Amino acid sequence: MVEFSGVCVYIEQRRGIIQEASLQLLGEGRRLADKLNVNLMAFMIGYDINSIINEPIYYGADRVVYIDDEIYRYYNVEVYTQVLVELLLKYRPEIFLVAGTKYGRELAPSIAARLETGITADCTGFDIDESRNLVQIRPPFGGRVLAYIITPIKRPQIATARPNVFPAPKRNIDRKGEVICENVSIKKPRLELVEFKESGDKELPIEKAEVIIAIGRGLSKSDYHLAYELCKVFSNSAVGCSRPLVDQGLMPRSKQVGQTGKTVRPKLYIAIGISGAVQHIAGMKDSRYVIAINKDPNAEIFKFCDFGIVGDYKEIIPELIKVLRSKH
Amino acid sequence: MLNMVVGVKWVPDTADVKFDPAKGTLIREGVESIINPPDLNAIELALSIKEKYGGKVYVISMSPPAALKGLKIAIAMGADKAILLTDRRFAGADTLATSYTLAMAIRKIGSYDIIIFGEETIDSATGHVGPEVGEILGISHVSYIKRILNIDLTSKIIELEREVENGVEVYKSKLPIVVSVGVGVNNPRYPIPIRRLHAEIETDKYIEIWGLSNIDAELDRIGLQGSPTRVIKIIAAPTVQRRMEVFQYSKEVLNLMVKRLRECEVL
Ligand SMILES: Cc1cc2nc3c(=O)[nH]c(=O)nc-3n(C[C@H](O)[C@H](O)[C@H](O)COP(=O)(O)OP(=O)(O)OC[C@H]3O[C@@H](n4cnc5c(N)ncnc54)[C@H](O)[C@@H]3O)c2cc1C
Ligand SMILES: Nc1ncnc2c1ncn2[C@@H]1O[C@H](COP(=O)(O)O)[C@@H](O)[C@H]1O
Numbered sequence: 393m394v395e396f397s398g399v400c401v402y403i404e405q406r407r408g409i410i411q412e413a414s415l416q417l418l419g420e421g422r423r424l425a426d427k428l429n430v431n432l433m434a435f436m437i438g439y440d441i442n443s444i445i446n447e448p449i450y451y452g453a454d455r456v457v458y459i460d461d462e463i464y465r466y467y468n469v470e471v472y473t474q475v476l477v478e479l480l481l482k483y484r485p486e487i488f489l490v491a492g493t494k495y496g497r498e499l500a501p502s503i504a505a506r507l508e509t510g511i512t513a514d515c516t517g518f519d520i521d522e523s524r525n526l527v528q529i530r531p532p533f534g535g536r537v538l539a540y541i542i543t544p545i546k547r548p549q550i551a552t553a554r555p556n557v558f559p560a561p562k563r564n565i566d567r568k569g570e571v572i573c574e575n576v577s578i579k580k581p582r583l584e585l586v587e588f589k590e591s592g593d594k595e596l597p598i599e600k601a602e603v604i605i606a607i608g609r610g611l612s613k614s615d616y617h618l619a620y621e622l623c624k625v626f627s628n629s630a631v632g633c634s635r636p637l638v639d640q641g642l643m644p645r646s647k648q649v650g651q652t653g654k655t656v657r658p659k660l661y662i663a664i665g666i667s668g669a670v671q672h673i674a675g676m677k678d679s680r681y682v683i684a685i686n687k688d689p690n691a692e693i694f695k696f697c698d699f700g701i702v703g704d705y706k707e708i709i710p711e712l713i714k715v716l717r718s719k720h
Numbered sequence: 721m722l723n724m725v726v727g728v729k730w731v732p733d734t735a736d737v738k739f740d741p742a743k744g745t746l747i748r749e750g751v752e753s754i755i756n757p758p759d760l761n762a763i764e765l766a767l768s769i770k771e772k773y774g775g776k777v778y779v780i781s782m783s784p785p786a787a788l789k790g791l792k793i794a795i796a797m798g799a800d801k802a803i804l805l806t807d808r809r810f811a812g813a814d815t816l817a818t819s820y821t822l823a824m825a826i827r828k829i830g831s832y833d834i835i836i837f838g839e840e841t842i843d844s845a846t847g848h849v850g851p852e853v854g855e856i857l858g859i860s861h862v863s864y865i866k867r868i869l870n871i872d873l874t875s876k877i878i879e880l881e882r883e884v885e886n887g888v889e890v891y892k893s894k895l896p897i898v899v900s901v902g903v904g905v906n907n908p909r910y911p912i913p914i915r916r917l918h919a920e921i922e923t924d925k926y927i928e929i930w931g932l933s934n935i936d937a938e939l940d941r942i943g944l945q946g947s948p949t950r951v952i953k954i955i956a957a958p959t960v961q962r963r964m965e966v967f968q969y970s971k972e973v974l975n976l977m978v979k980r981l982r983e984c985e986v987l
Contacts, residue, residue, distance in 0.1 A: 473855070493885060498847075498862075501848040501850075501855075502852070505819065505851065505855035510814065510816065511816070513815075513846035531957055532845055533843055536739055537746065546948040582893050583861075583892075584891065584892045585889060589889075591886055635903075638904070639903070645885075646885060652839070652840070660986045677959070677960060684966075694964065695962070699977050700965065700966035701974075701977070702969060708974075712974055715971075715978060
């Protein structure tokens with residue numbers, strides 16, 4: 393049997409755009425590869441991706457293995473699983489890292505089950521132990537604890553990583569590496585993508601914002617404009633929300649902060665009409681400064697804020713906008 | 721007629737779980753257990769499919785016997801039958817061994833069309849079980865679905881919709897299929913008291929207890945020995961120390977706030 397060696401990162405691209413979370417993982421992959429003294433490889437699948445196949449090298453990979461064909465234009469878990477299983481069996485990396493996007497969180501366990509190997513979800517840290525195992529660190533129980541997990545025997549060791557935890561490395565177009573075009577034959581999938589409706593969300597994504605105005609169930613729909621007005625006082629700012637607003641169709645999924653939404657770490661997080669449930673806190677607890685506005689003095693959110701104001705947002709926000717505008 | 725199987729996990733209410741830093745273990749004593757929240761949505765989805773297309777809803781849980789309480793709730797909500805998979809040899813399973821065991825039990829149920837899971841558990845939060853069960857059974861699987869658009873009972877083709885970060889996808893597949901759903905896709909119905917009573921006094925009629933001898937599972941793929949991953953340690957998550965200056969609203973408070981933002985170099 394050929395030994396497993398090397399670190400590999402799956403590079404997720406959607407319509408020719410590489411996901412930020414995959415680039416972030418290249419930095420972490422590079423660090424682990426250097427620690428093990430092995431190569432860093434990147435797998436990429438898509439259609440018409442020629443213009444981006446060198447990107448993983450610019451971000452730290454030594455080698456890119458890619459597949460380019462019309463049938464890979466859109467993600468399909470069944471098709472992508474088959475392809476990645478083939479590549480993993482051929483190139484045999486000891487570590488396989490996947491960005492924890494929705495696709496990644498579905499694809500990685502699918503691959504792990506086929507290869508009958510171990511997988512750890514939603515990691516926020518990695519290390520290498522003295523036996524050269526990958527130590528996979530993750531926050532279960534709503535982020536109360538950190539669990540350290542290894543896959544001592546089975547290879548590859550597969551893990552998904554939480555987006556926006558690892559910083560993306562600097563792009564360096566002078567880096568050189570090897571690029572290999574692969575071809576695999578796959579079985580016709582049972583699962584068929586019939587339609588993809590792209591959401592027209594053109595605003596600054598919350599994970600990139602420096603200031604987030606987060607709104608919760610405490611706000612009436614007719615007052616959402618107040619949050620947007622407050623948002624406009626800052627630059628690089630975005631409006632985020634708690635989960636119930638998304639479930640009720642009042643806000644898009646892309647704006648949800650929390651355990652089942654996005655993890656954000658802005659400079660300033662202003663929570664308005666949010667009670668502070670553990671699942672919400674899990675997504676914003678690493679923000680630099682947290683302001684909470686809530687009419688209930690006993691709201692949990694006040695335990696997780698730097699500055700809290702007890703009162704009605706209807707009264708506070710307009711005044712806050714005035715104060716900030718005059719002193720900013 | 722469609723056969724639905726719903727995977728349900730009986731989990732400690734994570735909001736109440738505390739950590740013992742000295743021992744490096746979680747304190748579960750005195751913590752209430754509940755049905756993993758999205759699994760209630762999974763049960764609701766199965767029941768609503770049954771109402772529309774006809775069929776049978778099985779609920780399955782791999783757990784120590786305490787989960788019986790959860791399965792009774794599922795029966796009271798309207799599930800037809802529940803299976804408690806319990807055996808010492810199943811203990812210590814990671815997601816792969818759990819998925820394998822569940823898959824072998826589902827195979828034993830015989831005919832299944834739609835297998836529904838929650839999108840993830842509140843304790844381990846991996847979301848692995850859906851895709852892994854799908855792969856082990858060799859059938860289609862789609863996570864994070866929002867709704868079922870249509871099921872054609874003659875051609876056995878299902879159409880469904882799911883949401884990802886940048887849009888909405890519509891998929892079509894031949895049954896059987898595995899899907900997973902999150903909280904918020906529907907409103908789980910309440911248990912019906914009379915069904916609850918029946919589940920309590922005629923438990924054997926509704927709930928079967930299966931051990932390893934009831935399913936065809938390979939010993940080296942279940943429990944701890946069937947688990948490729950090992951938890952080596954658990955520590956308390958480091959927390960950011962917050963200032964927690966909380967005031968009743970007044971205009972002066974806003975001035976103080978601006979001052980603090982400057983001090984902390986946020987503004
Ligand atoms: C498995 C699972 C996953 C979840 N994932 C997430 C997640 O990722 N993100 C998330 O956010 N939630 C998540 N939740 C839901 C979470 O448990 C809470 O239900 C949710 O965060 C509550 O949202 P909220 O704070 O906006 O609403 P509420 O809890 O209803 O709080 C509203 C607050 O507004 C205040 N308020 C009301 N009126 C006013 C006023 N006029 N002025 C000022 N304040 C006012 C109230 O005092 C109250 O504190 C999840 C739940 C489960 C079970
Ligand atoms: N022990 C179990 N028994 C039955 N179903 C389970 C079990 N563990 C997980 N599941 C199902 O799989 C889903 C995802 O769980 P997880 O992959 O652990 O996050 C849960 O919402 C349940 O529907």
